[in-house]
Amino acid sequence: MNIVVCGKVIPASSVTIEIDASTKRMLRKGVTHELDPAAASAMEEGLRLTEKHGGTVTLITMGISDVTIGIRNALAMGAASAVHIHDDAVAGSDTLATAKLLAAAIKKQPFDLVICATESSDSYSGIVPGQIAHFLGVPPVTFAKEITTDGNTITIKRQSESGYDVVVATLPALVACSSGINEPRYPQLKGIMAAKKKEIKVYSAADLGLSPDQVGEKGAREKVLTIGRPPKREAGKAVVDEGEGGKQIADFLAEIKVI
Amino acid sequence: MAEIIWVYAEIGDDKITTTSLEMLAKASEVGKAEAILLGPAPENTVQTLANHGATKIYRCADPVYRDYLTLPAAETVAGLIQKHQPAVMLFASSYSGRDLVANLSARLDCGAITDVGDFRLKDGSVEATIPALGASYQNTSTLLNQGTKLLVVRPKSFEPKVNEQPVAVEEVPPASDEGHRKVQMTERVTVKREGPQLEGAKIVVSGGRGLKGEENFAMLKELADVLGGAVGASRAAVDAGWVPYSMQIGQTGKTVKPDIYFACGISGAVQHLSGMKTSKFIISINKDAEAPIFQYSDFGVVGDVFKVIPQLIEELKRRKGV
Secondary structure, three states: OOEEEEOOEEEOOOOOOOEEOOOOEEOOOOOOEEEOHHHHHHHHHHHHHHHHHOOOEEEEEEOOHHHHHHHHHHHHHOOOEEEEEOOHHHOOOOHHHHHHHHHHHHOOOOOOEEEEEOOOOOOOOOOHHHHHHHHHOOOEEEEEEEEEEOOOEEEEEEEOOOEEEEEEEEOOEEEEEOOOOOOOOOOOHHHHHHHOOOOEEEEOOHHHOOOHHHOHHHHOOEEEEEEEOOOOOOOOEEEEOOOOHHHHHHHHHHHOOOO | OOOEEEEEEOEEOOEEOHHHHHHHHHHHHHOEEEEEEEOOOOOOHHHHHHHOOOOEEEEEOOOHHHHOOOHHHHHHHHHHHHHHOOOEEEEEOOHHHHHHHHHHHHHOOOOEEEEEOEEEEEOOEEEEEEOOOOOOOEEEEEEOOOOOEEEEEOOOOOOOOOOOOOOEEEEOOOOOOHHHHHEEEEEEEEOOOOOOOOOOOOEEEEEOHHHOOHHHHHHHHHHHHHHOOEEEEOHHHHHOOOOOHHHEEOOOOEOOOOOEEEEEOOOOOHHHHOOOOOOOEEEEEEOOOOOHHHHHOOEEEEOOHHHHHHHHHHHHHHHHOO
């Protein structure tokens, strides 16, 4: 079973995000990056399926050169190879252009299943997987909290407002998995050493058949007009518990007339 | 002439979702509200939509929309958009709302703005506000070079309003593309929830990683019971398997807006804040004085949840004379 995992490498959770005032985009250059935990879960799911059914996992990501560290991490987890869409022209791409680029890169190899996270941990739009599925012409099965396959079809438990739905799709398909679907493995020393020898293919937008005006800032339909810190919610009272914390909350509840 | 604003109406738990009605309220305020209602729905749904501002409803009750997820709806909605070209179409930030917009934007080769908290129309272009998540940034965005603007709206962004309108219903033919049958829903499982519904609760008591284990949620339940509230959780607690997903509050869970929100052992990650930060009063208890949740709290206690909460329960019982 050939599996492609699409995942993002993002500024590490310890990094305070700054915005470039002229482009109104997140500053990513020179910032410590890591494989998005949501992407690590998608990788883990792919690895578990190939361990059971055979085949390999390829990671596809897009980003600046700083993302290599996250690609190496995915390779160390067990991805057989990786594809890096690396091109200054793609900076500022919106979801649609991102999906077009990823779909074009996926099509360059045989695949039975594409696995994505439901949403990245740095921008949360959550619509790229569905867009990719459309461009690939495969069924999207989203919000998966459990994935099983018999080689011809894939069955998922799809999160719903009131529980879950059992959804079956024929392969090839695209699955977007929800957070908490698994606990991603930590790369072991052997994997880390092996990762150094694995191939990372690099593609530009042109390699993927997309012209510079279809991607990046130029191709974006969504344009950010303003960006800034929201007005701060007025800080309330805070106390350190010195044995009366519970009673102080009760006093506060009385003050706002809840009790 | 008023611009036409479409609302994709969703059915959940056998009734029209509150978010659908919230979006209709905003749509009627900005322009002429119309709704799309696909799949089986209770009989009174058309009337409910009309009572909340819909002047026209495009309707197809075929079960294909329920049994094959969102692809059939995408086919129908794409056709309707191309034919009628409304100025804006609104979708709830729900499972099917997000899936539908993803497919529509690819199918119609147009952009979409997600996580919208408010919007306005200015000379035919849309200006959407995307509220900040926690300590991050708030922005306003627009969509360039496209006809119908697709917006995915956060729940609880608007108040539903009763605004009865004469309504025209247009029946539309069901989606016919056989390709949609490649993905099928075979079973719907409802996970039972105990206690009051989180969504409408006036008081919500939530626990996070700091609760340390499943068994300690009993303490939150007791606090919620004393106050007549419901129990929620952060993603950390749900991912750890302590409580079911139906209790998750946050970006990928439920959005709540109670009068009082208790954050117990919750640090206040962006993911969580987006689901509760519009609560009227936020009370938090966390042992880490630096936890971001304190920046959003009206009353914060830096302390041990296992000492503070039992004392609070005891104190509430004493004051109530229980």
